[in-house]
Amino acid sequence: MSKPNNPFLKEDGTKCTCMDMLQQMLDSEVTNEQRDYFKQHLDNCMPCYKTYDLEMTIKELLKSKCCGGDVPPDLIIELQAQINQKIST
Ligand SMILES: [Zn+2]
Structure with a gap:
């Protein structure tokens, strides 16, 4: 096999x-191949699914709040730190 x-x-x-x-995935520096693979992985990996879903929601939220402008990097780092904590517990 x-x-x-x-x-x-x-x-x-x-x-x-x-x-x-x-x-x-969240850095958006992925190929189509990687994207497909990751999507399949999400079906089998609940922590990934939850985290990815959460991150995307945050991103959308920030985008709409900031009118597509630049998001303060501090804010992103803070949010990601909170998410990382959630995954590792
Ligand atoms: Zn996973």
């Missing part, structure tokens, strides 16, 4: 953790 191709594999061949994948 061949392993499913994980487009999130790092250059040294190590597997990305959920956190690594989430980070990349």
Whole structure:
């Protein structure tokens, strides 16, 4: 059996953790391949699903509040720290 191709594999061949994948997805620096893989992963991984859903909601919220302008980086960092805490518990 061949392993499913994980487009999130790092250059040294190590597997990305959920956190690594989430980070990349939220940075929007992903290929279509990675996006598809991640969406499939969300179906099987509730913590990822919840976090991703939450992050996207926050992003949308910030976008609408800030009229598409720049969001203060401090705010993003603070929100992400709160989310990271939720995942690790
Ligand atoms: Zn996951």
